[in-house]
Amino acid sequence: MIHPTAEVSPRASIGEGTKIWHHAQVREGAIIGQHCILGKDVYIDFDVQIGDRCKLQNGVYVYHGVSLGEGVFLGPGVMCLNDKYPRAVNEDGSLKTDVDWDVLPSHIGNGAGIGGGAIVLPGVNIGSWSVVGSGAVVTKDVPDHGLVYGNPAVLVGFVCKCGRRLAHVERRDEDDLYRCPHCEQELSVPSGITRYLGLDQGGSS
Ligand SMILES: CC(C)(COP(=O)(O)OP(=O)(O)OC[C@H]1O[C@@H](n2cnc3c(N)ncnc32)[C@H](O)[C@@H]1OP(=O)(O)O)[C@@H](O)C(=O)NCCC(=O)NCCS
Numbered sequence: 001m002i003h004p005t006a007e008v009s010p011r012a013s014i015g016e017g018t019k020i021w022h023h024a025q026v027r028e029g030a031i032i033g034q035h036c037i038l039g040k041d042v043y044i045d046f047d048v049q050i051g052d053r054c055k056l057q058n059g060v061y062v063y064h065g066v067s068l069g070e071g072v073f074l075g076p077g078v079m080c081l082n083d084k085y086p087r088a089v090n091e092d093g094s095l096k097t098d099v100d101w102d103v104l105p106s107h108i109g110n111g112a113g114i115g116g117g118a119i120v121l122p123g124v125n126i127g128s129w130s131v132v133g134s135g136a137v138v139t140k141d142v143p144d145h146g147l148v149y150g151n152p153a154v155l156v157g158f159v160c161k162c163g164r165r166l167a168h169v170e171r172r173d174e175d176d177l178y179r180c181p182h183c184e185q186e187l188s189v190p191s192g193i194t195r196y197l198g199l200d201q202g203g204s205s
């Protein structure tokens with residue numbers, strides 16, 4: 001289903017069952033998986049790859065160099081950027097073209113959920129099943145199941161596949177055990193991450 005006001009390049013590939021809503025634009029070379037939802041005013045830059053069952057809320061911008069795994073949620077107004085040191089012109093004053101663009105690739109892992117208005121900076125990778133709080137400016141990689149928020153976004157804990165924050169249960173030699181108070185699922189997090197951040201004492205900073 002592609003809304004008549006959406007502009008989808010004939011050179012983009014759209015998976016079966018994907019819905020594209022009002023005024024969205026999908027550029028050439030983009031590959032969108034199956035059963036995705038692209039909300040109103042979404043912009044997908046050229047060659048961007050998006051896995052199956054992703055939900056992009058209204059006004060999301062995903063730029064060239066960014067890829068999304070499967071089941072990724074991008075809240076309203078999320079921006080995934082690609083040029084860390086942006087300039088409109090080259091040093092000689094000539095307008096920059098795609099060739100002059102310095103793209104840093106980044107990937108958003110399976111099942112990750114990014115809150116509304118968050119900005120993901122160029123070259124930053126977001127782990128699987130992680131959650132980024134609304135309004136966050138993500139400047140560093142986020143580990144799998146990580147929970148980050150703020151500007152700059154800081155890792156404050158870990159989240160379950162169900163999206164709830166995990167409680168720290170036990171500190172072990174190689175890892176820390178977390179459990180979800182909501183659905184009881186357990187998660188092992190390598191101790192290197194938790195101890196460095198002081199997150200092994202109860203799941204929060
Ligand atoms: C990040 C988030 C998952 C945290 O939820 P939570 O674990 O239930 O956290 P709480 O609401 O208990 O807040 C805990 C602390 O974090 C702060 N906080 C929560 N979300 C925050 C955010 N996005 N940015 C900055 N601080 C935040 C709270 O103020 C609180 O601070 P305090 O301890 O000093 O009082 C949630 O607030 C969020 O941003 N979800 C995304 C919502 C969204 O954009 N959905 C899009 C679909 S419409």
Ligand SMILES: [Zn+2]
Nearest residue numbers: 160162180183
């Ligand atoms: Zn859970």
